[in-house]
Amino acid sequence: xxxxxxxxxxxxxxxxxxxxxxxxxxxxxxxxxxxxxxxxxxxxxxxxxxxxxxxxxxxxxxxxxxxxxxxxxxxxxxxxxxxxxxxxxxxxxxxxxxxxxxxxxxxxxxxxxxxxxxxxxxxxxxxxxxxxxxxxxxxxxxxxxxxxxxxxxxxxxxxxxxxxxxxxxxxxxxxxxxxxxxxxxxxxxxxxxxxxxxxxxxxxxxxxxxxxxxxxxxxxxxxxxxxxxxxxxxxxxxxxxxxxxxxxxxxxxxxxxxxxxxxxxxxxxxxxxxxxxxxxxxxxxxxxxxxxxxxxxxxxxxxxxxxxxxxxxxxxxxxxxxxxxxxxxxxxxxxxxxxxxxxxxxxxxxxxxxxxxxxxxxxxxxxxxxxxxxxxxxxxxxxxx
Amino acid sequence: xxxxxxxxxxxxxxxxxxxxxxxxxxxxxxxxxxxxxxxxxxxxxxxxxxxxxxxxxxxxxxxxxxxxxxxxxxxxxxxxxxxxxxxxxxxxxxxxxxxxxxxxxxxxxxxxxxxxxxxxxxxxxxxxxxxxxxxxxxxxxxxxxxxxxxxxxxxxxxxxxxxxxxxxxxxxxxxxxxxxxxxxxxxxxxxxxxxxxxxxxxxxxxxxxxxxxxxxxxxxxxxxxxxxxxxxxxxxxxxxxxxxxxxxxxxxxxxxxxxxxxxxxxxxxxxxxxxxxxxxxxxxxxxxxxxxx
Ligand code: FES
Numbered sequence: 001x002x003x004x005x006x007x008x009x010x011x012x013x014x015x016x017x018x019x020x021x022x023x024x025x026x027x028x029x030x031x032x033x034x035x036x037x038x039x040x041x042x043x044x045x046x047x048x049x050x051x052x053x054x055x056x057x058x059x060x061x062x063x064x065x066x067x068x069x070x071x072x073x074x075x076x077x078x079x080x081x082x083x084x085x086x087x088x089x090x091x092x093x094x095x096x097x098x099x100x101x102x103x104x105x106x107x108x109x110x111x112x113x114x115x116x117x118x119x120x121x122x123x124x125x126x127x128x129x130x131x132x133x134x135x136x137x138x139x140x141x142x143x144x145x146x147x148x149x150x151x152x153x154x155x156x157x158x159x160x161x162x163x164x165x166x167x168x169x170x171x172x173x174x175x176x177x178x179x180x181x182x183x184x185x186x187x188x189x190x191x192x193x194x195x196x197x198x199x200x201x202x203x204x205x206x207x208x209x210x211x212x213x214x215x216x217x218x219x220x221x222x223x224x225x226x227x228x229x230x231x232x233x234x235x236x237x238x239x240x241x242x243x244x245x246x247x248x249x250x251x252x253x254x255x256x257x258x259x260x261x262x263x264x265x266x267x268x269x270x271x272x273x274x275x276x277x278x279x280x281x282x283x284x285x286x287x288x289x290x291x292x293x294x295x296x297x298x299x300x301x302x303x304x305x306x307x308x309x310x311x312x313x314x315x316x317x318x319x320x321x322x323x324x325x326x327x328x329x330x331x332x333x334x335x336x337x338x339x340x341x342x343x344x345x346x347x348x349x350x351x352x353x354x355x356x357x358x359x360x361x362x363x364x365x366x367x368x369x370x371x372x373x374x375x376x377x378x379x380x381x382x383x384x385x
Numbered sequence: 386x387x388x389x390x391x392x393x394x395x396x397x398x399x400x401x402x403x404x405x406x407x408x409x410x411x412x413x414x415x416x417x418x419x420x421x422x423x424x425x426x427x428x429x430x431x432x433x434x435x436x437x438x439x440x441x442x443x444x445x446x447x448x449x450x451x452x453x454x455x456x457x458x459x460x461x462x463x464x465x466x467x468x469x470x471x472x473x474x475x476x477x478x479x480x481x482x483x484x485x486x487x488x489x490x491x492x493x494x495x496x497x498x499x500x501x502x503x504x505x506x507x508x509x510x511x512x513x514x515x516x517x518x519x520x521x522x523x524x525x526x527x528x529x530x531x532x533x534x535x536x537x538x539x540x541x542x543x544x545x546x547x548x549x550x551x552x553x554x555x556x557x558x559x560x561x562x563x564x565x566x567x568x569x570x571x572x573x574x575x576x577x578x579x580x581x582x583x584x585x586x587x588x589x590x591x592x593x594x595x596x597x598x599x600x601x602x603x604x605x606x607x608x609x610x611x612x613x614x615x616x617x618x619x620x621x622x623x624x625x626x627x628x629x630x631x632x633x634x635x636x637x638x639x640x641x642x643x644x645x646x647x648x649x650x651x652x653x654x655x656x657x658x659x660x661x662x663x664x665x666x667x668x669x670x671x672x673x674x675x676x677x678x
Binding site: 110301302303304305306309310313322323329330331342343346378379380381382 | 394397398400403414418419421422423424425442443444445446447449450523524547551554555603
């Protein structure tokens with residue numbers, strides 16, 4: 001077996017169809033869409049088309065789509081742009097399990113006179129969002145809560161949260177980097193003000209993303225120096241990236257059905273078999289409200305990086321919330337926030353699938369996993385012989 | 386992805402001497418599940434006082450496992466005195482080097498060996514325990530240990546210290562202290578330097594004192610708690626009594642013998658005033674500690 005890629009929440013393969021759309025934009029159609037000549041001008045049409053494709057996937061208006069350099073920029077722009085637009089409000093509400101692109105930005109705000117409230121999650125990683133009722137006040141500038149968690153795949157009830165937050169006159173942003181393309185979203189029927197997405201998580205290229213800005217949402221531009229994106233994001237457009245992302249969104253819309261049936265079936269098969277065959281393993285995260293492609297499993301008494309290396313020997317790619325695997329010394333903040341004991345957090349493995357995975361790959365991994373776990377347990381001082 | 390040497394990978398995939406010796410002459414146990422790696426080393430001597438057999442059990446990443454495996458190979462055939470001379474450098478060199486961020490694995494190997502030797506020399510009585518003042522609360526690393534890795538490996542930056550013994554790799558709250566220890570050692574090498582004057586402020590008005598307490602909490606204490614999902618709030622200051630409330634997850638999981646109150650008190654005394662003492666406001670802690678271990 002060659003590479004078995006089960007790390008799609010980290011990044012994905014660029015779809016062949018996406019690459020085909022991008023190719024001519026490097027050496028043939030390389031003009032600047034802002035130019036006056038036809039050669040450049042024709043590129044603007046391609047960008048317009050991409051904007052429509054993205055809007056199609058989100059069920060939004062094309063004018064609400066702002067292209068950025070990726071999820072991290074979108075998150076930064078949403079948070080900082082909102083706060084700059086409402087300078088008199090000093091409170092931001094988020095959660096403990098956000099991606100660092102949100103969490104680090106929020107925690108940094110604390111050093112600049114903001115009060116940041118981090119909502120907690122329960123053992124299943126579910127958000128106690130009703131806490132918001134009490135927390136929302138006149139001083140609250142922004143609530144930013146992820147759509148789905150990158151590590152556990154747990155999906156938050158974002159539509160309900162958005163309704164509550166915006167109903168109180170507060171701006172609501174969601175980092176939907178992991179959700180877009182995996183579960184259906186309909187922004188025309190939701191109250192979300194700002195939403196971030198990233199190209200390379202949905203079989204598009206790296207280095208391109210979107211910030212959705214609902215019509216009428218006040219936000220100060222994050223990047224200055226040009227009129228592009230209707231003045232909302234300066235800088236010459238990443239044309240191949242944008243066109244690729246557009247195509248990727250179109251494909252994602254077509255494949256949403258498959259994502260929620262075939263991919264989910266594969267994920268469930270993998271997950272159930274591993275939980276059954278490996279003793280002292282546990283699932284992390286709410287089994288029901290979860291992305292169809294993600295499974296996060298903890299193996300007690302052994303360490304994640306060692307598991308990954310053994311898997312790697314068989315060509316299987318996954319990731320881990322263990323400290324060593326990330327190069328930091330602390331295990332995943334998400335699992336810790338859920339109260340997963342250190343023992344289990346260090347031994348957590350995330351499998352994240354995509355529509356390019358096959359049942360064969362799943363069966364192969366099911367076969368390889370138990371001996372790896374047993375082998376490492378033999379080495380562990382915490383397992384009695 | 387780490388750059389591991391072939392030798393390291395070979396020892397990881399085919400570790401030698403796995404297990405536990407029954408009735409060992411020496412046992413060394415270091416690390417913990419919480420810290421992410423732990424090693425139990427056992428050895429037995431022959432009639433000439435040489436290490437006849439050594440075995441290990443390790444919880445940890447690939448380099449921790451490989452390090453343990455080579456350690457057992459290295460000490461076999463050595464007398465206790467010879468084994469006691471093995472340094473963490475020797476272990477790392479034996480593997481053809483370790484990635485810098487993984488040097489702490491070699492230090493853990495050396496610590497386990499020392500603990501086992503100590504256990505042997507005290508007739509099986511002594512268990513490994515922390516010696517000296519704890520500098521890094523996140524990983525329970527003492528001043529002695531930090532000094533030692535700095536001296537033995539000629540470390541010159543805080544980052545290196547973190548790579549070698551983890552201290553400073555959590556919340557980062559202890560980096561200032563590590564820096565001081567490093568300066569002290571470098572100073573020792575050149576000349577004795579006079580002890581640094583305390584950074585505490587002199588006479589303060591009440592308002593200034595409260596501000597300084599708040600600032601100390603914000604800068605010195607909260608980051609450590611935050612890193613473990615906890616938080617702290619200043620409730621009130623009455624004279625020298627500082628009343629605080631702890632929120633969220635309990636931060637003391639990693640180091641039970643050190644209570645939160647002591648940590649806060651020590652920092653406030655260091656940065657604000659010697660007279661301060663801390664009281665925990667239990668009533669206002671609406672949110673129970675969701676400590677689950
Ligand atoms: S106290 Fe040392 S890293 Fe937190």
